[in-house]
Amino acid sequence: MPRRVAIVGVGHSRFGIRHDVSLAELAWESIKQALDDAGVDQKDIEYVVYANVGVWSSEPLPAVVINEYAGLTPRGTVRVEAACASGSAAIKLGHDIVASGQADVVLVVGVEKMNESPTPIVVELIGRAGNYFWEFQSFGLTFPGYYALYATAYMARYGATEEDLCKVAVKNHYYASMNPKAHFQRRITVEDCMRSRYIAWPLKLYDCSPISDGSAAVILASEEVARKLTDTPVWIKAIGYGSDTSNLSKREDFLSLRAAVEAARMAYRRAGIDPDNPVKYIDVAEVHDCFTIAEVLAYEDLGFARRGEGVKLVREEQTYVGGLIPVNLSGGLKAKGHPIAATGVSMAVELVRQLRQEVERGRQAPIRKGMALAHNVGGTGHYAYVTIYSLEP
Numbered sequence: 001m002p003r004r005v006a007i008v009g010v011g012h013s014r015f016g017i018r019h020d021v022s023l024a025e026l027a028w029e030s031i032k033q034a035l036d037d038a039g040v041d042q043k044d045i046e047y048v049v050y051a052n053v054g055v056w057s058s059e060p061l062p063a064v065v066i067n068e069y070a071g072l073t074p075r076g077t078v079r080v081e082a083a084c085a086s087g088s089a090a091i092k093l094g095h096d097i098v099a100s101g102q103a104d105v106v107l108v109v110g111v112e113k114m115n116e117s118p119t120p121i122v123v124e125l126i127g128r129a130g131n132y133f134w135e136f137q138s139f140g141l142t143f144p145g146y147y148a149l150y151a152t153a154y155m156a157r158y159g160a161t162e163e164d165l166c167k168v169a170v171k172n173h174y175y176a177s178m179n180p181k182a183h184f185q186r187r188i189t190v191e192d193c194m195r196s197r198y199i200a201w202p203l204k205l206y207d208c209s210p211i212s213d214g215s216a217a218v219i220l221a222s223e224e225v226a227r228k229l230t231d232t233p234v235w236i237k238a239i240g241y242g243s244d245t246s247n248l249s250k251r252e253d254f255l256s257l258r259a260a261v262e263a264a265r266m267a268y269r270r271a272g273i274d275p276d277n278p279v280k281y282i283d284v285a286e287v288h289d290c291f292t293i294a295e296v297l298a299y300e301d302l303g304f305a306r307r308g309e310g311v312k313l314v315r316e317e318q319t320y321v322g323g324l325i326p327v328n329l330s331g332g333l334k335a336k337g338h339p340i341a342a343t344g345v346s347m348a349v350e351l352v353r354q355l356r357q358e359v360e361r362g363r364q365a366p367i368r369k370g371m372a373l374a375h376n377v378g379g380t381g382h383y384a385y386v387t388i389y390s391l392e393p
Contacts (some may be wrong), residue, residue: 002099002100003098003099003100003101003222003223004099004222004223004235004393005095005098005099005220005221005222005223005235005236006220006221006222006223006226006233006234006235006236006393007218007219007220007221007233007234007235007236007348007352007389008037008038008040008219008220008221008225008226008229008230008233009034009035009036009037009038009039009040009217009218009219009229009230010033010034010037010216010217010218010219010348010349010352010353011029011030011031011032011033011034011035011036011037011216011217011218011349012030012033012181012214012215012216012217012346012349012350013026013027013029013030013181013214013215013216014029014180014181014214015181015182015183015212015213015214015336015337015339015342015346016183016212016213016214016337017115017212017213018113018115018213018214019115022113023057023058023059023062023065023066023111023113024059024065024066024068024069024070025069026111026113026213026214026215027062027066027069027070027109027111027215027217028066028069028070029215030109030111030215030216030217030349031066031070031107031109031215031217033217034107034217034218034219035219037219038219038221038229038230039229039230040105040219040229042070042071042072042075044105045072045075045105045106045107045219046075046076046103046104046105046106047075047076047077047094047097047102047103047106047107048063048067048072048075048076048077048078048106048107048108048109049077049078049080049090049091049093049094049097049106049107049108049109050062050063050066050077050078050079050080050090050108050109050110050111051079051080051081051086051087051089051090051108051109051110051111051341051342051344051345052079052080052081052086052110052111052112052341053081053083053086053112053340053341054112054113054341055125056112056113056114056115056116056117056121056122056125057112057113057114057116057117058113058116061079062079062111063077063078063079064077066109066111072107078093080093080341081341082378082383082385083129083340083378083379083382083383084288084290084338084340084341084343084376084377084378084379084383085288085344085376085377085378085383085384085385086110086340086341086344086378087110087216087341087342087343087344087345087346087347087348087376088239088344088345088347088348088374088376088385088387089241089344089378089383089385090108090109090110090341090344090345091108091218091220091236091239091344091345091348091385091387092239092241092385092387093108094106094107094108094218094220095220095236095239098220098221098222101222104221104222104224104225105219105220105221105222105225106219106220106221107217107218107219107220108217108218108219108220108345109215109216109217109345110215110216110217110339110341110342110343110344110345110346111214111215111216111339111341111342112212112213112214112215112339112340112341112342113213113339114211114212114213114339114340115211115212115213119211122211123142123143124142126142126143126340127141127142127143127145129143129379129382130143130146130246130248130379130380131246131247131248142200143290143291143380144199144200144203144208144291145200146248146380147200147203147290147291147293147294147380148199148200148201148202148203149248149254150254150255150291150293150294150297151165151202151203151207151291151292151293152201152202153254153255154255154293154296154297154311155202157255157308158308158311159311160296160311162194162202162204163190163194164296164311164314164315165202165203165207165292165293165296166190166193166194166204166206166207166292167190167314167315168207168289168292168295168296168314168334169188169193169206169207169292169334169335170187170188170189170190170193171314171317171319171320171328172289172295172328172331172332172334172335172336173186173187173188173206173331173334173335174187175328175329175330175331175332175335175362175363176330176331176332176334176335176336177331178360178361178362178363179330179331179336179359179360179363180360181336182330182331182335182336182337183210183212183214183331183335183336183337184210184331184335184336184337188206192206193206193207203291203292203293207291207292207293208290208291208334209289209290209291209332209333209334209337209338210337210338211338212337212338212339213339214337214339214342214346215339215342216342216345216346216348216349217345217349218345218348218349218352220236221233223393232356234351234352234355234356234389234390234391235389235390235391235392235393236387236388236389236390237270237271237371237388237389237390237392237393238266238267238268238269238270238271238387238388239266239267239270239385239386239387239388240262240263240264240265240266240267240268240269240270240385240386240387241262241263241266241383241384241385241386242258242259242260242261242262242263242266242383242384243259243382243383243384244257244258244259244381244382244384245382246379246382248380251381255297255307256297256300256301256307257297257301257377257381257384258381259377259381259382259383259384260298260301260302260375260377260381260384260386261301262384263375263384263385263386264278264301264302264303264375264386266386267373267386267387267388268303268388270388271371271388271390273371273388275303276303277303278302278303278304278373279304279324279325280369281369281371282325282369282371282372282373282388283326283354283355283365283366283367283368283369283370283371283372284325284326284327284329284351284354284365284367284372284373285302285304285325285326285327285328285372285373285374285375286327286328286329286330286332286347286350286351286372286373286374286375287299287302287327287328287332287374287375288333288343288375288376288377289328289332289333289334290333290334290338290377291334292334294377295327295328295332295334296310296311296314297310298310298375298377299313299319299327301375302373302375302386304324304325304327313325321363321364321365321366322366326365329350329354329359329363329364329365330346330347330350330363343376344374344376344385344387347374347376347387348374348387348389351372351373351374351389352389354367354372355367355370355372355389355390355391367391370390370391370392371388371389371390371391372388372389372390373386373387373388373389374386374387374389
Protein backbone atom coordinates (compact mmCIF):
# COMPACT_ATOMS: atom_id res chain seq x y z
CA MET A 1 0.00 0.00 0.00
CA PRO A 2 1.39 3.47 -0.85
CA ARG A 3 2.74 5.48 2.05
CA ARG A 4 1.28 8.82 3.05
CA VAL A 5 3.35 11.81 1.99
CA ALA A 6 3.57 15.21 3.68
CA ILE A 7 5.22 18.53 2.95
CA VAL A 8 7.46 19.37 5.89
CA GLY A 9 9.36 22.37 4.57
CA VAL A 10 8.77 25.16 2.05
CA GLY A 11 10.77 27.97 0.51
CA HIS A 12 10.10 30.74 -2.01
CA SER A 13 12.35 33.30 -3.70
CA ARG A 14 11.27 36.77 -4.66
CA PHE A 15 9.68 36.65 -8.12
CA GLY A 16 10.49 39.30 -10.72
CA ILE A 17 13.31 40.27 -13.05
CA ARG A 18 16.25 38.75 -11.20
CA HIS A 19 19.41 39.89 -12.95
CA ASP A 20 21.02 40.04 -9.49
CA VAL A 21 21.50 36.26 -9.25
CA SER A 22 22.50 33.25 -11.32
CA LEU A 23 20.13 30.32 -11.87
CA ALA A 24 21.82 28.34 -9.08
CA GLU A 25 21.75 31.28 -6.68
CA LEU A 26 18.07 31.84 -7.45
CA ALA A 27 17.27 28.19 -6.74
CA TRP A 28 19.30 28.28 -3.52
CA GLU A 29 17.12 31.09 -2.15
CA SER A 30 14.15 28.75 -1.94
CA ILE A 31 16.12 25.57 -1.17
CA LYS A 32 17.77 27.15 1.89
CA GLN A 33 14.42 28.36 3.21
CA ALA A 34 12.87 24.90 2.73
CA LEU A 35 15.76 23.16 4.51
CA ASP A 36 15.51 25.59 7.43
CA ASP A 37 11.73 25.28 7.57
CA ALA A 38 11.93 21.48 7.74
CA GLY A 39 14.83 21.48 10.19
CA VAL A 40 16.99 19.31 7.95
CA ASP A 41 20.18 19.81 5.97
CA GLN A 42 21.55 18.59 2.67
CA LYS A 43 22.68 15.21 3.98
CA ASP A 44 19.08 14.34 4.86
CA ILE A 45 17.86 14.77 1.27
CA GLU A 46 17.78 11.46 -0.59
CA TYR A 47 16.64 12.62 -4.04
CA VAL A 48 16.04 15.94 -5.81
CA VAL A 49 13.43 16.63 -8.50
CA TYR A 50 13.77 19.84 -10.52
CA ALA A 51 11.04 21.47 -12.59
CA ASN A 52 12.60 23.60 -15.31
CA VAL A 53 11.72 24.38 -18.92
CA GLY A 54 14.79 26.54 -19.34
CA VAL A 55 14.94 27.08 -23.09
CA TRP A 56 15.33 30.82 -22.41
CA SER A 57 18.27 30.51 -20.02
CA SER A 58 21.91 29.59 -20.32
CA GLU A 59 22.19 26.33 -18.37
CA PRO A 60 21.25 23.23 -20.42
CA LEU A 61 21.66 20.92 -17.39
CA PRO A 62 20.23 22.98 -14.52
CA ALA A 63 19.68 20.09 -12.11
CA VAL A 64 23.35 19.15 -11.83
CA VAL A 65 24.48 22.79 -11.74
CA ILE A 66 22.10 23.61 -8.89
CA ASN A 67 22.86 20.40 -7.00
CA GLU A 68 26.57 21.27 -7.09
CA TYR A 69 25.97 24.84 -5.91
CA ALA A 70 23.55 23.77 -3.17
CA GLY A 71 25.79 21.03 -1.78
CA LEU A 72 23.43 18.27 -2.85
CA THR A 73 25.83 16.10 -4.86
CA PRO A 74 26.03 13.12 -5.15
CA ARG A 75 22.28 12.84 -4.58
CA GLY A 76 20.23 11.40 -7.41
CA THR A 77 18.40 14.01 -9.42
CA VAL A 78 16.16 14.51 -12.45
CA ARG A 79 14.67 17.38 -14.42
CA VAL A 80 10.92 17.37 -15.18
CA GLU A 81 9.15 19.30 -17.95
CA ALA A 82 5.41 19.60 -18.53
CA ALA A 83 5.31 23.19 -19.82
CA CYS A 84 3.66 25.54 -17.30
CA ALA A 85 2.54 22.51 -15.26
CA SER A 86 6.13 21.34 -14.73
CA GLY A 87 6.10 22.28 -11.03
CA SER A 88 3.08 20.13 -10.24
CA ALA A 89 4.47 17.29 -12.36
CA ALA A 90 7.68 17.46 -10.31
CA ILE A 91 5.67 17.29 -7.08
CA LYS A 92 3.81 14.27 -8.48
CA LEU A 93 7.12 12.51 -9.18
CA GLY A 94 8.55 13.42 -5.78
CA HIS A 95 5.36 12.24 -4.10
CA ASP A 96 5.49 8.90 -5.92
CA ILE A 97 9.13 8.33 -4.96
CA VAL A 98 8.27 8.77 -1.28
CA ALA A 99 4.93 6.94 -1.47
CA SER A 100 6.59 3.92 -3.09
CA GLY A 101 9.19 3.66 -0.33
CA GLN A 102 12.20 4.44 -2.54
CA ALA A 103 13.09 7.43 -0.35
CA ASP A 104 11.93 9.03 2.88
CA VAL A 105 12.91 12.64 2.16
CA VAL A 106 12.75 14.24 -1.31
CA LEU A 107 13.37 17.85 -2.33
CA VAL A 108 11.31 19.33 -5.19
CA VAL A 109 12.45 22.61 -6.75
CA GLY A 110 10.89 24.70 -9.52
CA VAL A 111 13.12 27.38 -11.04
CA GLU A 112 13.30 29.60 -14.12
CA LYS A 113 15.46 32.51 -15.32
CA MET A 114 13.21 33.63 -18.17
CA ASN A 115 14.63 37.13 -18.44
CA GLU A 116 17.99 35.85 -19.67
CA SER A 117 16.37 36.11 -23.11
CA PRO A 118 14.74 39.22 -24.66
CA THR A 119 10.96 39.44 -24.39
CA PRO A 120 10.27 38.78 -28.13
CA ILE A 121 12.34 35.58 -27.97
CA VAL A 122 10.53 34.40 -24.82
CA VAL A 123 7.15 35.13 -26.43
CA GLU A 124 8.18 33.11 -29.49
CA LEU A 125 9.49 30.20 -27.42
CA ILE A 126 6.27 30.03 -25.40
CA GLY A 127 4.25 30.29 -28.63
CA ARG A 128 6.10 27.29 -30.03
CA ALA A 129 4.76 25.30 -27.09
CA GLY A 130 1.33 25.08 -28.70
CA ASN A 131 1.19 23.18 -31.97
CA TYR A 132 4.27 24.45 -33.77
CA PHE A 133 3.62 23.62 -37.44
CA TRP A 134 -0.13 24.20 -37.60
CA GLU A 135 -0.75 27.00 -35.09
CA PHE A 136 2.52 28.87 -34.60
CA GLN A 137 4.25 28.58 -37.97
CA SER A 138 1.13 28.70 -40.15
CA PHE A 139 -0.99 31.23 -38.23
CA GLY A 140 1.48 32.99 -35.93
CA LEU A 141 -0.39 32.23 -32.71
CA THR A 142 1.36 33.17 -29.49
CA PHE A 143 -0.04 32.50 -26.03
CA PRO A 144 -1.82 35.85 -25.68
CA GLY A 145 -3.48 35.00 -28.99
CA TYR A 146 -4.56 31.56 -27.80
CA TYR A 147 -6.18 32.96 -24.66
CA ALA A 148 -7.70 35.86 -26.59
CA LEU A 149 -9.56 33.19 -28.57
CA TYR A 150 -10.84 31.69 -25.32
CA ALA A 151 -11.85 35.16 -24.12
CA THR A 152 -13.74 36.15 -27.26
CA ALA A 153 -15.55 32.81 -27.33
CA TYR A 154 -16.54 33.15 -23.67
CA MET A 155 -17.70 36.74 -24.17
CA ALA A 156 -19.76 35.77 -27.20
CA ARG A 157 -21.45 32.82 -25.52
CA TYR A 158 -21.95 34.11 -21.98
CA GLY A 159 -21.95 37.89 -22.23
CA ALA A 160 -18.81 38.60 -20.22
CA THR A 161 -17.11 41.95 -20.79
CA GLU A 162 -13.59 43.32 -20.80
CA GLU A 163 -14.40 45.01 -17.48
CA ASP A 164 -15.26 41.59 -16.00
CA LEU A 165 -11.83 40.26 -16.97
CA CYS A 166 -10.17 43.35 -15.54
CA LYS A 167 -11.86 42.65 -12.20
CA VAL A 168 -9.86 39.40 -12.01
CA ALA A 169 -6.66 41.40 -12.47
CA VAL A 170 -7.75 43.93 -9.82
CA LYS A 171 -8.31 41.15 -7.26
CA ASN A 172 -5.01 39.46 -7.94
CA HIS A 173 -3.02 42.70 -7.82
CA TYR A 174 -4.78 43.54 -4.55
CA TYR A 175 -3.52 40.37 -2.88
CA ALA A 176 -0.09 40.57 -4.53
CA SER A 177 0.32 44.01 -2.95
CA MET A 178 0.49 42.20 0.42
CA ASN A 179 2.85 39.46 -0.80
CA PRO A 180 6.52 40.46 -0.43
CA LYS A 181 7.57 37.69 -2.84
CA ALA A 182 5.31 38.89 -5.69
CA HIS A 183 6.57 40.27 -8.99
CA PHE A 184 4.00 43.10 -8.92
CA GLN A 185 3.18 44.60 -5.53
CA ARG A 186 1.02 47.50 -6.72
CA ARG A 187 -2.76 47.64 -6.61
CA ILE A 188 -4.64 48.59 -9.77
CA THR A 189 -8.17 49.67 -10.64
CA VAL A 190 -10.52 48.50 -13.36
CA GLU A 191 -9.84 51.83 -15.05
CA ASP A 192 -6.07 51.20 -14.98
CA CYS A 193 -6.64 47.82 -16.60
CA MET A 194 -9.04 49.15 -19.21
CA ARG A 195 -6.58 51.91 -20.17
CA SER A 196 -3.66 49.49 -20.61
CA ARG A 197 -2.67 48.66 -24.17
CA TYR A 198 -4.05 45.67 -26.03
CA ILE A 199 -1.78 42.65 -26.35
CA ALA A 200 -4.30 40.45 -28.22
CA TRP A 201 -7.85 41.79 -28.20
CA PRO A 202 -9.70 41.63 -25.84
CA LEU A 203 -6.73 40.92 -23.57
CA LYS A 204 -4.79 43.97 -22.44
CA LEU A 205 -1.47 44.32 -20.66
CA TYR A 206 -3.06 43.93 -17.23
CA ASP A 207 -4.88 40.78 -18.35
CA CYS A 208 -1.57 38.99 -18.92
CA SER A 209 0.91 37.41 -16.51
CA PRO A 210 4.48 38.76 -16.64
CA ILE A 211 7.71 37.13 -17.75
CA SER A 212 9.22 36.27 -14.38
CA ASP A 213 12.32 34.77 -12.82
CA GLY A 214 11.94 32.84 -9.59
CA SER A 215 12.16 29.63 -7.63
CA ALA A 216 10.14 27.67 -5.09
CA ALA A 217 10.94 24.52 -3.13
CA VAL A 218 9.15 21.92 -1.01
CA ILE A 219 10.50 19.04 1.05
CA LEU A 220 8.42 15.87 0.99
CA ALA A 221 8.65 13.19 3.67
CA SER A 222 7.08 9.86 4.52
CA GLU A 223 4.55 9.84 7.35
CA GLU A 224 6.98 8.32 9.85
CA VAL A 225 9.64 10.93 9.14
CA ALA A 226 7.19 13.81 8.82
CA ARG A 227 5.77 13.26 12.29
CA LYS A 228 9.28 13.39 13.73
CA LEU A 229 10.18 16.60 11.92
CA THR A 230 7.13 18.78 12.47
CA ASP A 231 3.89 19.21 14.39
CA THR A 232 2.30 20.82 11.31
CA PRO A 233 2.76 18.52 8.33
CA VAL A 234 0.64 19.35 5.30
CA TRP A 235 -0.42 16.18 3.52
CA ILE A 236 -0.70 15.58 -0.19
CA LYS A 237 -4.23 14.25 -0.04
CA ALA A 238 -4.68 13.57 -3.75
CA ILE A 239 -3.23 14.35 -7.15
CA GLY A 240 -5.26 14.33 -10.36
CA TYR A 241 -3.88 14.76 -13.85
CA GLY A 242 -4.97 14.91 -17.47
CA SER A 243 -3.92 15.95 -20.97
CA ASP A 244 -5.48 17.04 -24.24
CA THR A 245 -4.71 17.38 -27.93
CA SER A 246 -1.84 19.53 -29.11
CA ASN A 247 -3.96 20.96 -31.91
CA LEU A 248 -6.78 23.20 -30.69
CA SER A 249 -8.95 22.31 -33.70
CA LYS A 250 -9.22 18.76 -32.35
CA ARG A 251 -10.61 19.83 -28.97
CA GLU A 252 -14.19 18.84 -28.13
CA ASP A 253 -15.13 22.08 -26.36
CA PHE A 254 -13.32 25.39 -26.79
CA LEU A 255 -14.66 26.79 -23.50
CA SER A 256 -13.43 24.05 -21.21
CA LEU A 257 -9.97 22.60 -20.69
CA ARG A 258 -10.67 18.87 -20.77
CA ALA A 259 -7.32 18.10 -19.15
CA ALA A 260 -8.24 20.25 -16.14
CA VAL A 261 -11.72 18.74 -15.88
CA GLU A 262 -10.27 15.22 -15.86
CA ALA A 263 -7.56 16.19 -13.36
CA ALA A 264 -10.17 17.70 -11.02
CA ARG A 265 -12.44 14.66 -11.23
CA MET A 266 -9.55 12.36 -10.39
CA ALA A 267 -8.33 14.48 -7.49
CA TYR A 268 -11.83 14.87 -6.03
CA ARG A 269 -12.49 11.14 -6.23
CA ARG A 270 -9.21 10.30 -4.52
CA ALA A 271 -9.73 12.93 -1.81
CA GLY A 272 -13.36 11.99 -1.12
CA ILE A 273 -14.64 15.38 -2.35
CA ASP A 274 -18.09 15.71 -3.90
CA PRO A 275 -17.38 16.94 -7.46
CA ASP A 276 -20.78 18.66 -7.56
CA ASN A 277 -19.92 20.82 -4.54
CA PRO A 278 -16.14 21.04 -4.07
CA VAL A 279 -16.30 24.43 -2.33
CA LYS A 280 -17.91 22.66 0.62
CA TYR A 281 -14.55 20.99 1.29
CA ILE A 282 -11.93 23.55 0.20
CA ASP A 283 -10.79 26.62 2.12
CA VAL A 284 -8.63 28.26 -0.54
CA ALA A 285 -7.41 27.64 -4.08
CA GLU A 286 -4.52 28.68 -6.29
CA VAL A 287 -5.52 28.44 -9.96
CA HIS A 288 -3.63 28.89 -13.20
CA ASP A 289 -4.45 32.47 -14.22
CA CYS A 290 -1.82 32.98 -16.91
CA PHE A 291 -4.44 35.32 -18.39
CA THR A 292 -7.53 36.68 -16.66
CA ILE A 293 -9.86 34.54 -18.78
CA ALA A 294 -7.97 31.45 -17.62
CA GLU A 295 -9.03 32.09 -14.02
CA VAL A 296 -12.69 32.32 -15.05
CA LEU A 297 -12.43 29.08 -17.02
CA ALA A 298 -10.75 27.44 -14.02
CA TYR A 299 -13.71 28.27 -11.76
CA GLU A 300 -15.95 26.30 -14.10
CA ASP A 301 -13.56 23.44 -14.89
CA LEU A 302 -13.08 22.89 -11.14
CA GLY A 303 -16.80 22.96 -10.39
CA PHE A 304 -16.71 26.16 -8.33
CA ALA A 305 -19.36 27.53 -10.72
CA ARG A 306 -21.66 26.17 -13.42
CA ARG A 307 -20.80 26.70 -17.09
CA GLY A 308 -21.16 30.33 -17.99
CA GLU A 309 -21.42 31.42 -14.35
CA GLY A 310 -17.75 31.78 -13.50
CA VAL A 311 -18.02 35.44 -14.43
CA LYS A 312 -20.69 35.84 -11.72
CA LEU A 313 -18.11 34.91 -9.08
CA VAL A 314 -15.97 37.74 -10.41
CA ARG A 315 -18.79 40.31 -10.46
CA GLU A 316 -19.95 39.36 -6.96
CA GLU A 317 -16.38 39.26 -5.56
CA GLN A 318 -16.95 35.70 -4.37
CA THR A 319 -13.27 34.76 -4.82
CA TYR A 320 -11.99 37.32 -2.30
CA VAL A 321 -11.39 36.43 1.35
CA GLY A 322 -14.84 36.12 2.88
CA GLY A 323 -16.42 34.97 -0.38
CA LEU A 324 -17.57 31.57 -1.54
CA ILE A 325 -14.04 30.34 -2.32
CA PRO A 326 -10.95 32.56 -1.97
CA VAL A 327 -8.77 32.18 -5.08
CA ASN A 328 -5.20 33.31 -5.79
CA LEU A 329 -4.52 35.08 -2.53
CA SER A 330 -0.83 35.00 -3.49
CA GLY A 331 -1.60 37.31 -6.40
CA GLY A 332 -1.73 34.39 -8.79
CA LEU A 333 0.36 34.07 -11.92
CA LYS A 334 -1.14 37.39 -12.97
CA ALA A 335 0.56 39.48 -10.26
CA LYS A 336 2.74 37.17 -8.15
CA GLY A 337 4.44 36.17 -11.39
CA HIS A 338 4.81 33.15 -13.61
CA PRO A 339 8.35 31.69 -13.79
CA ILE A 340 6.98 28.82 -15.86
CA ALA A 341 8.22 25.65 -14.12
CA ALA A 342 8.34 27.26 -10.68
CA THR A 343 4.60 28.01 -10.69
CA GLY A 344 3.24 24.65 -9.52
CA VAL A 345 5.76 24.48 -6.68
CA SER A 346 5.00 28.10 -5.79
CA MET A 347 1.32 27.16 -5.52
CA ALA A 348 2.24 24.38 -3.09
CA VAL A 349 4.32 26.75 -0.96
CA GLU A 350 1.48 29.28 -0.81
CA LEU A 351 -1.14 26.69 0.12
CA VAL A 352 1.04 25.09 2.80
CA ARG A 353 1.47 28.52 4.36
CA GLN A 354 -2.24 29.22 4.04
CA LEU A 355 -3.13 25.96 5.80
CA ARG A 356 -0.57 26.69 8.52
CA GLN A 357 -2.03 30.23 8.75
CA GLU A 358 1.39 31.79 8.21
CA VAL A 359 0.76 34.24 5.37
CA GLU A 360 0.72 38.01 5.64
CA ARG A 361 -2.19 39.79 7.29
CA GLY A 362 -4.93 40.68 4.85
CA ARG A 363 -4.48 37.73 2.54
CA GLN A 364 -4.96 34.83 4.95
CA ALA A 365 -7.97 32.67 4.12
CA PRO A 366 -10.11 31.42 7.00
CA ILE A 367 -9.06 27.79 7.53
CA ARG A 368 -12.09 25.82 8.67
CA LYS A 369 -12.14 22.70 6.51
CA GLY A 370 -8.41 22.05 6.38
CA MET A 371 -8.06 21.52 2.62
CA ALA A 372 -6.62 23.60 -0.22
CA LEU A 373 -6.47 23.10 -3.99
CA ALA A 374 -3.82 23.83 -6.62
CA HIS A 375 -4.82 23.91 -10.31
CA ASN A 376 -1.81 24.01 -12.66
CA VAL A 377 -2.19 24.00 -16.46
CA GLY A 378 0.53 23.47 -19.05
CA GLY A 379 0.34 24.91 -22.54
CA THR A 380 -3.15 25.84 -23.71
CA GLY A 381 -4.60 22.94 -21.75
CA HIS A 382 -2.15 20.32 -23.00
CA TYR A 383 -1.35 19.23 -19.44
CA ALA A 384 -3.19 19.74 -16.16
CA TYR A 385 -2.62 18.79 -12.53
CA VAL A 386 -5.00 19.32 -9.63
CA THR A 387 -3.47 18.71 -6.22
CA ILE A 388 -5.34 18.62 -2.91
CA TYR A 389 -3.35 19.62 0.20
CA SER A 390 -4.73 18.84 3.65
CA LEU A 391 -4.08 19.25 7.37
CA GLU A 392 -5.27 15.65 7.79
CA PRO A 393 -3.70 12.65 6.01
